[in-house]
Amino acid sequence: MKFCNACGSPLTQRVPEGDNVPRHVCTACETVHYQNPLVVVGCVPEHEGRILLCKRAIEPRLGYWTVPAGFMEIGETLEAGAAREAEEEALANVEIRDLMAVINVPHARQVHVMFRGTLLDGRYGVGHESLEVELVDPADIPWAEIAFPSVTYTLERYLADRADGIERMHLTTVGPMKPR
Amino acid sequence: MKFCNACGSPLTQRVPEGDNVPRHVCTACETVHYQNPLVVVGCVPEHEGRILLCKRAIEPRLGYWTVPAGFMEIGETLEAGAAREAEEEALANVEIRDLMAVINVPHARQVHVMFRGTLLDGRYGVGHESLEVELVDPADIPWAEIAFPSVTYTLERYLADRADGIERMHLTTVGPMKPR
Numbered sequence: 450m451k452f453c454n455a456c457g458s459p460l461t462q463r464v465p466e467g468d469n470v471p472r473h474v475c476t477a478c479e480t481v482h483y484q485n486p487l488v489v490v491g492c493v494p495e496h497e498g499r500i501l502l503c504k505r506a507i508e509p510r511l512g513y514w515t516v517p518a519g520f521m522e523i524g525e526t527l528e529a530g531a532a533r534e535a536e537e538e539a540l541a542n543v544e545i546r547d548l549m550a551v552i553n554v555p556h557a558r559q560v561h562v563m564f565r566g567t568l569l570d571g572r573y574g575v576g577h578e579s580l581e582v583e584l585v586d587p588a589d590i591p592w593a594e595i596a597f598p599s600v601t602y603t604l605e606r607y608l609a610d611r612a613d614g615i616e617r618m619h620l621t622t623v624g625p626m627k628p629r
Numbered sequence: 630m631k632f633c634n635a636c637g638s639p640l641t642q643r644v645p646e647g648d649n650v651p652r653h654v655c656t657a658c659e660t661v662h663y664q665n666p667l668v669v670v671g672c673v674p675e676h677e678g679r680i681l682l683c684k685r686a687i688e689p690r691l692g693y694w695t696v697p698a699g700f701m702e703i704g705e706t707l708e709a710g711a712a713r714e715a716e717e718e719a720l721a722n723v724e725i726r727d728l729m730a731v732i733n734v735p736h737a738r739q740v741h742v743m744f745r746g747t748l749l750d751g752r753y754g755v756g757h758e759s760l761e762v763e764l765v766d767p768a769d770i771p772w773a774e775i776a777f778p779s780v781t782y783t784l785e786r787y788l789a790d791r792a793d794g795i796e797r798m799h800l801t802t803v804g805p806m807k808p809r
Binding site: 450451452453454455456457458459460467470482483484485486487488520521522523524525526527528547548551553555558560562577618620622 | 630631632633634635636637638639640647650662663664665666667668700701702703704705706707708727728731733735738740742757798800802
């Protein structure tokens with residue numbers, strides 16, 4: 450971030466009056482440009498006991514597996530965003546159910562919000578951000594090839610809750626991927 | 630948003646390749662400037678049955694009452710952000726407890742995340758974004774002077790859960806304030 454998106458002048462970093470954190474401030478019009486964490490929203494779509502997973506066609510973590518998830522858009526709810534991502538990445542019509550996990554991902558400047566979901570008609574396909582999409586038996590989840598720690602956490606909690614017959618809401622914080 | 634914050638050139642609006650939504654795109658360096666919802670994080674701090682409320686010293690809704698809440702910052706967790714806002718707005722040391730509400734606020738391009746909290750030592754003061762800060766008995770909450778629908782919702786659910794002796798997690802969507 451080098452230039453003011455309001456007037457095009459160069460930015461500087463300083464602590465604005467009444468603030469206590471350095472911000473990007475315009476040297477001409479004085480506009481303060483805040484940076485804040487982004488929301489990633491997704492779901493675990495289940496169909497007849499199996500989970501819909503997508504192999505990523507884009508960086509980061511191209512070639513690794515994830516549940517359908519992506520950046521929340523302006524004007525939508527979390528539930529609508531989770532359904533939209535399932536449609537885009539897996540061409541899947543998913544009924545979004547309850548909120549199952551809220552995950553702080555501070556190193557990536559993100560909060561991940563995950564829902565339980567039901568794949569409505571068992572049909573799916575390969576969206577343009579996916580290399581493959583598969584309904585996977587829990588015993589066959591490729592744990593060593595999951596894209597992000599938040600996805601591993603979500604799948605673990607989903608399956609544990611299912612085994613226990615209870616639908617909990619989980620809150621946690623994850624760090625970067627451990628080198629393998 | 631009129632200029633590229635990477636190179637300072639004018640922006641145009643168009644649908645980038647592989648996308649389906651118009652974005653701000655730089656006419657020179659082609660950088661796509663996404664806009665996404667922001668996270669507002671807060672808590673309901675309780676002390677000996679009373680709730681800590683702040684009268685806003687800043688717009689929007691200057692002079693109206695709220696629980697301590699504000700924009701989540703880069704690098705912090707939701708829990709840390711909720712504690713920081715209580716410290717900044719009410720000079721209060723609050724133990725952040727469980728996640729109690731996730732509230733879509735699409736018209737404001739926000740998601741509000743609210744925790745239950747405990748005011749640790751009963752001490753508080755008036756932070757620089759507040760006009761007054763008070764420990765309020767639930768019977769005396771100024772419902773007609775609450776700043777935002779998400780705060781009304783949070784206080785209602787907080788008190789209903791307390792009356793029921795159960796700590797639920799609530800998910801909802803709120804619209805703009807109704808004109809009074």
